[in-house]
Amino acid sequence: MDANSYLVTELIDAGLNRREARWLVEEFSPTDPEPMAAMRAAAQRRLGGEPMQYVLGHWPFRSLDLDLDSRVLIPRPETEELVGLAFEELMKRRLHAPLIVDLGCGSGAIGLALLYELRQMDVQATLVAVDSSPGALDVTRANARKHDLDGVTTVHSSWFDALDRSLLGRVDLIVANPPYVGATEFATLDPALGYEPFAALVSEDTAYAEGFFDLQVIIGQSGPWLVANGLLICEHGNMHRAAVLRAAHDAMFVDVRDLDDMFGNPRFLMAKR
Numbered sequence: 001m002d003a004n005s006y007l008v009t010e011l012i013d014a015g016l017n018r019r020e021a022r023w024l025v026e027e028f029s030p031t032d033p034e035p036m037a038a039m040r041a042a043a044q045r046r047l048g049g050e051p052m053q054y055v056l057g058h059w060p061f062r063s064l065d066l067d068l069d070s071r072v073l074i075p076r077p078e079t080e081e082l083v084g085l086a087f088e089e090l091m092k093r094r095l096h097a098p099l100i101v102d103l104g105c106g107s108g109a110i111g112l113a114l115l116y117e118l119r120q121m122d123v124q125a126t127l128v129a130v131d132s133s134p135g136a137l138d139v140t141r142a143n144a145r146k147h148d149l150d151g152v153t154t155v156h157s158s159w160f161d162a163l164d165r166s167l168l169g170r171v172d173l174i175v176a177n178p179p180y181v182g183a184t185e186f187a188t189l190d191p192a193l194g195y196e197p198f199a200a201l202v203s204e205d206t207a208y209a210e211g212f213f214d215l216q217v218i219i220g221q222s223g224p225w226l227v228a229n230g231l232l233i234c235e236h237g238n239m240h241r242a243a244v245l246r247a248a249h250d251a252m253f254v255d256v257r258d259l260d261d262m263f264g265n266p267r268f269l270m271a272k273r
């Protein structure tokens with residue numbers, strides 16, 4: 001057995017599964033005492049229940065390796081699908097330099113992945129990344145630097161409140177994965193969610209639905225910021241299909257659709273101004 005195999009076995013004996021034990025050994029390449037201690041400390045964090053994404057401090061999201069810490073939500077596979085939908089829509093429109101607003105950017109996952117993939121296709125998009133959490137904006141800026149993505153402006157704002165009004169009527173695409181879990185439902189979910197920022201997950205109830213407050217604000221206020229035919233794409237909760245369709249119609253959107261995710265759950269609102 002080589003040194004790494006011994007370490008993998010040590011971590012499995014401590015309680016990690018084989019895959020996670022391998023990840024930690026590969027991450028820390030612990031040949032010296034210092035990385036060895038760091039690897040063992042990381043294993044203890046994981047064994048204590050902390051998500052692997054925070055323990056490693058980075059995780060793949062579409063084509064990017066995003067830095068992550070407890071200031072931001074761990075991006076989910078469904079959200080990778082949302083990026084795919086947005087990318088296809090923008091490619092169909094053949095815009096040379098679309099303006100994208102990512103509301104509740106967190107790690108920057110949606111906006112930065114879109115920017116990166118569009119640039120691969122010679123589309124010079126620009127991004128306005130908005131969050132009410134200064135920590136999340138720091139992580140978005142760090143991820144933009146990490147991937148050499150210029151053309152990114154970060155805005156500390158509650159949704160549209162502090163957005164530059166010169167953007168009114170100029171945005172080609174608004175994407176959002178806002179908090180959408182109701183407080184009652186949150187209490188029943190996996191306790192590991194407690195490692196993620198509460199404000200990234202939980203939203204107040206409204207007359208439309210539980211956990212719908214932030215979606216209602218976004219759907220209700222997006223219209224005037226979009227160009228004619230501009231697109232709004234929002235991720236939402238399993239129980240929100242009726243509510244998002246109603247809110248989008250109430251806000252005078254057209255071509256309103258709601259799509260399932262890869263697990264067959266209602267997930268993505270798409271609507272045009």
Ligand SMILES: C[S@@+](CC[C@H](N)C(=O)[O-])C[C@H]1O[C@@H](n2cnc3c(N)ncnc32)[C@H](O)[C@@H]1O
Binds near residue numbers: 074079106131159177
């Ligand atoms: C579900 S997370 C999504 C993060 C990232 N977009 C993703 O998909 O991984 C929601 C994000 O919305 C932010 N947020 C919550 N309330 C907000 C508000 N009123 N205005 C702006 N951002 C808000 C949170 O800080 C968090 O980063």
